[in-house]
Amino acid sequence: MADVSVNGRRYRRPERPTVVICFDGCDPEYIRRGVADGVLPTIASFQNSGFYAIADSVVPSFTNPNNASIVTGVPPAVHGISGNYYLDRATGEERMITDASLMRCGTILAAMADAGVKTAAVTAKDKLRLMLARGLEGINFSSEHADRATPAHNGIGEVEAMVGRPKPDQYSGDLSLYVLDAGLRLLERKAATLLYLSLSDFIQHAHAPGTPEADAFNRAVDQRIAAMAVAGAIVGVVADHGMNDKSRPGGEPNVVFLQEELNGRFGENAVRVICPITDPFVRHHGALGSFVRVYARKATDLEALMAASRALPGVEAVLDGPAAARRFGLPPDLEGDFVVLGDAGTVIGASRGEHDLTGLAGHRLRSHGGLGEQKVPFMVSRKLRSDWAPAKGTRALRNFDIFDAVLNGVEPSKA
Ligand SMILES: [Zn+2]
Numbered sequence: 001m002a003d004v005s006v007n008g009r010r011y012r013r014p015e016r017p018t019v020v021i022c023f024d025g026c027d028p029e030y031i032r033r034g035v036a037d038g039v040l041p042t043i044a045s046f047q048n049s050g051f052y053a054i055a056d057s058v059v060p061s062f063t064n065p066n067n068a069s070i071v072t073g074v075p076p077a078v079h080g081i082s083g084n085y086y087l088d089r090a091t092g093e094e095r096m097i098t099d100a101s102l103m104r105c106g107t108i109l110a111a112m113a114d115a116g117v118k119t120a121a122v123t124a125k126d127k128l129r130l131m132l133a134r135g136l137e138g139i140n141f142s143s144e145h146a147d148r149a150t151p152a153h154n155g156i157g158e159v160e161a162m163v164g165r166p167k168p169d170q171y172s173g174d175l176s177l178y179v180l181d182a183g184l185r186l187l188e189r190k191a192a193t194l195l196y197l198s199l200s201d202f203i204q205h206a207h208a209p210g211t212p213e214a215d216a217f218n219r220a221v222d223q224r225i226a227a228m229a230v231a232g233a234i235v236g237v238v239a240d241h242g243m244n245d246k247s248r249p250g251g252e253p254n255v256v257f258l259q260e261e262l263n264g265r266f267g268e269n270a271v272r273v274i275c276p277i278t279d280p281f282v283r284h285h286g287a288l289g290s291f292v293r294v295y296a297r298k299a300t301d302l303e304a305l306m307a308a309s310r311a312l313p314g315v316e317a318v319l320d321g322p323a324a325a326r327r328f329g330l331p332p333d334l335e336g337d338f339v340v341l342g343d344a345g346t347v348i349g350a351s352r353g354e355h356d357l358t359g360l361a362g363h364r365l366r367s368h369g370g371l372g373e374q375k376v377p378f379m380v381s382r383k384l385r386s387d388w389a390p391a392k393g394t395r396a397l398r399n400f401d402i403f404d405a406v407l408n409g410v411e412p413s414k415a
Contacts, residue, residue: 006111007074011407013117014193017233018406019183022070023221023377024063024124024176025201025368027242028054031377033209034218042226043237046379051405055378055397057241059328059341060291061368062277064097064131066240067198069400071107071121071132075329080104081131082330083276087295094274103134104331108403110135112194120155120192122182124175124200132198139192143178144170156191173203173217180224187231195233204243206363225381235381236406238399242373246290246347246365253357253365255288256312258340259350262294262305271296271305273350274336277369286357288347289369290316293336306338314346316371344372378402384409 003010034040035047046052058065058076060083068081076082080102088095113119113136120139123129133140139155146159146167160166162185168174176199183197199221207213228235248254259273277289294309296302302320310318319327321335342348347367349355357365376399388409390397 002115004108004111004115004117006108007072007078007105009073009404011073011108011112011403013112013115014234014407017187017190017193017195017231019187019195019197019228019233019235020070020402020406021180021225021235021237022067022196022198023237023239024199025204025241025243026239026377027204027209027244027373028375028377029209029242030204030214030218034215034222037210037215039215039219040222042222042229043379046237046381050382051378051380051384051409053378053397054375055238055399055401057239057374057376057399059371059374060276060289061241061370061373062289062291063201063240064128066399067128067132068103069398070238070240070402071109071196072105073108073400073403074105075400077325077329077331078105080331080334082334083274083293085274085276085278086334087272087274087293087336096278097131103131106135107132109133109138109194109196113138117194118192119194120183120186121196121198122179122186123198124179125170128198132196139186141182143167143175143182146178146182162189171202173213173220175202176200176217177220177224180221180228184224184227184231187228187233201240201243205366208245208364208366229381233381234406234410236402237377237379238402239376240399241368242375243366243368244344244372246288246342246345246367251364253286253288253360254314254346255349255355256314256342256346257349257351258292258294258309258312260352261312262308265308266301266305269297270301273348275348275350275354277367286349286355286359286365288349288355288365289367290342290344290347290372291369292340292348292350294338294340296337299337302337309338309340314342315340315348316343316346317341341370343370378405380405380410382410385411
């Protein structure tokens with residue numbers, strides 16, 4: 001059977017059930033602590049008898065750009081998703097990326113389905129499903145809307161009956177476990193040969209590695225990964241981004257309100273700061289991440305604005321739009337005039353009034369978006385061939401190499 005070509009990369013069709021999991025917000029520290037503490041026996045076994053490495057995610061280290069890269073196998077410069085939110089320069093409007101309309105290329109999932117491979121995409125949140133299932137003739141649903149899935153729209157109905165429990169609360173760790181349980185049922189029913197299961201980072205935003213809540217969640221994920229391997233699947237797991245504590249010692253969020261700072265110095269409306277992590281459905285990070293785009297009213301101010309941003313404590317990097325696009329592989333036409341990245345302990349906001357921090361509900365702010373969250377775990381249940389290119393060290397391993405790893409890189413089975 002011919003290989004399937006997508007976005008300039010070739011993929012073998014799966015010979016056996018193959019699962020890729022996006023373990024949302026799984027910072028490598030969760031794996032390190034979890035393995036050391038005996039919380040992650042399955043992942044520990046992958047480290048010993050499969051493949052385990054640290055890969056680079058896409059910067060901005062946010063959910064949507066990385067999920068889009070994982071399912072397309074290419075950086076945002078090709079697929080066009082560089083944040084959850086962007087400023088439409090033509091209209092001056094801030095727009096949310098809620099569906100597939102901004103995706104500029106096809107996905108591995110859609111191409112495999114077109115080639116006759118039974119393919120399924122299951123996500124925690126429905127808006128991510130809308131993006132990832134673009135063009136997919138196969139099963140696609142979210143745990144958020146599990147009760148609404150119909151064969152006509154989602155390639156499957158009666159999801160709650162299949163999983164054996166009603167859809168979970170949108171703000172719960174179970175939203176992710178439900179995705180994995182649904183994937184297991186699809187494997188058992190042989191309803192899909194290639195599965196993409198994308199979780200949510202609700203737990204990681206609130207709970208640090210080694211806490212009881214993080215351990216309980218990660219143990220539950222590990223058990224489900226084990227069940228998939230037992231069911232005969234090749235399992236690949238990556239994260240979309242890491243996660244760091246972004247609070248001051250006293251517990252208050254460590255925020256640079258960049259729009260306030262710059263407008264205070266250069267005059268009202270000198271800049272508009274767009275926070276591409278902004279997400280009206282997510283209340284646990286107050287729309288605060290470590291990567292923002294800045295739009296200047298007058299281009300002549302650019303150098304001075306960038307210099308002032310660079311001088312702020314907690315700012316790790318400031319790049320003009322074209323330089324950011326080159327360095328991070330982003331679509332130049334969607335870049336700001338410049339971008340500002342907070343360091344591992346700092347988030348960048350716009351102005352105080354735009355960030356509702358009441359959803360933090362007493363826990364320390366943990367977030368992502370910058371270079372401090374670029375490193376992610378990359379693991380496969382089976383050994384990879386020594387000649388699989390990204391494993392040879394000839395180029396950086398990216399999280400969006402995971403479909404290449406599970407489809408092209410796994411050592412042939414002896415069975
Ligand atoms: Zn995420």
